[in-house]
Amino acid sequence: MRVNVTVNGEQRQADDVWEGESLLFLLRERLGLPGSKNACEQGECGSCTVYLDDVPVCACLVAAGQAEDREVRTVEGLARGDRLDPVQEAFVEAGAVQCGFCTPGLVVAAHDLLDRVPKPSDPEIREALAGNLCRCTGYEKILEAVRLAASRKEAGA
Amino acid sequence: MDFLRPDTLAEALAHKAGRPDAVPIAGGTDVMVELNFDHRRPAALLDLTRIAELRTWDEDDGAVRIGAAVPYARIIEELGGRLPGLAMASRTVGSPQIRNRGTVGGNLGAASPAGDTHPVLLAAGASVEAASTRGTRLIPATDFYLGVKRHALEPDELITAVHVPVTRAPQQFSKVGTRNAMVIAVCSFAVALHPAEHRVGAAVGSAAPTPRRASAAEEFLSAELTSTNQWESPEPLLDSVKRRFGDLVAEAASPIDDVRGSAAYRKHALSVLARRTLGWAWQDYAGKVA
Numbered sequence: 429m430r431v432n433v434t435v436n437g438e439q440r441q442a443d444d445v446w447e448g449e450s451l452l453f454l455l456r457e458r459l460g461l462p463g464s465k466n467a468c469e470q471g472e473c474g475s476c477t478v479y480l481d482d483v484p485v486c487a488c489l490v491a492a493g494q495a496e497d498r499e500v501r502t503v504e505g506l507a508r509g510d511r512l513d514p515v516q517e518a519f520v521e522a523g524a525v526q527c528g529f530c531t532p533g534l535v536v537a538a539h540d541l542l543d544r545v546p547k548p549s550d551p552e553i554r555e556a557l558a559g560n561l562c563r564c565t566g567y568e569k570i571l572e573a574v575r576l577a578a579s580r581k582e583a584g585a
Numbered sequence: 586m587d588f589l590r591p592d593t594l595a596e597a598l599a600h601k602a603g604r605p606d607a608v609p610i611a612g613g614t615d616v617m618v619e620l621n622f623d624h625r626r627p628a629a630l631l632d633l634t635r636i637a638e639l640r641t642w643d644e645d646d647g648a649v650r651i652g653a654a655v656p657y658a659r660i661i662e663e664l665g666g667r668l669p670g671l672a673m674a675s676r677t678v679g680s681p682q683i684r685n686r687g688t689v690g691g692n693l694g695a696a697s698p699a700g701d702t703h704p705v706l707l708a709a710g711a712s713v714e715a716a717s718t719r720g721t722r723l724i725p726a727t728d729f730y731l732g733v734k735r736h737a738l739e740p741d742e743l744i745t746a747v748h749v750p751v752t753r754a755p756q757q758f759s760k761v762g763t764r765n766a767m768v769i770a771v772c773s774f775a776v777a778l779h780p781a782e783h784r785v786g787a788a789v790g791s792a793a794p795t796p797r798r799a800s801a802a803e804e805f806l807s808a809e810l811t812s813t814n815q816w817e818s819p820e821p822l823l824d825s826v827k828r829r830f831g832d833l834v835a836e837a838a839s840p841i842d843d844v845r846g847s848a849a850y851r852k853h854a855l856s857v858l859a860r861r862t863l864g865w866a867w868q869d870y871a872g873k874v875a
Binding site: 447449 | 586587588590610612613614616617618620621622626627629630632634658679680681682683685686765766767
């Protein structure tokens, strides 16, 4: 089947999409957007987190056909041109990256959190990131990055 | 495989009548896992996410009718005050990403014995609204679960909503798992006080082939509270009453040994959950009456 979807502000189209395939497969394998990572394929790890109509979801659990006429924003769509999003900058500066596999999902989840809650408490950060696994167990630096991004956004606001 | 994408409920029901083998999909949190792992290859998927009327809720005649495609995140955000038990159970589902997508309709459709909302629906006295081109009917939650992942829907029916009585009386839900997020319950328990009817609802999850009510526990506690006039003037519950309630809840379960826990552990944990949640609910009730 054909799927029409807006991805990172751009109207995209994919043909020969299998009816049972996921939005994640569509993004990575058909639309050339490998930022969202494919790991557990069951919503446990959060590595494939993307915005679907502004709501963070696991792209592996959305059927590609369900994205028809909807808006998807992936980690590739967070930066403005060459300028990284403050959350991405904070992850780089805090060293919140080890192997990097979970990073795109965590960046999207943290981005959503700071949109909703500009000054999150630690429990709020933990709860917001509870759906994202880092198998390097680098959570301390990730928490630091979110705190840093929050303070930057506050200072910039 | 076909991908059916109805825009209205009438269209969806027509699809389901013509293609009873079509698998409904809303949040995809169960169905997509089965597809991703090739555990299931249905002839057709029936996407319910475009149907506006399934994504709304409204209150009428003392109950909230929640459209089958309303995600947990909205139940938590919008219905916590009216449906405390369901909101509580919804908060324990998966992770933020899962709660943004998963729905009570899907929980019912999957009918897993471990589904998080089932014990609350049973304890609160909810009904499942099922529709087909033949008409619409309400199935009491008590009659809905027939076996492991089996429910009372006919092949041409879709779950369109769940009706949950609004309450100001305390309800509690608890589940046991290895961590706080993304846990399939080892066992779970819900209790709902129904002061107007002098009755207590109690139900267990993940501890029998289906979610089920703990009827003997309900009857014991309801009779105990009524005979001691506690609905009007609540006293702190005797430890012996809480223990008996917990024991009867454990007896209602017929759990199995599996990777998540042993049958013996589940029974023990249920008795503890029952005692504890009753304690919280009753304390809350006494505070409200006083």
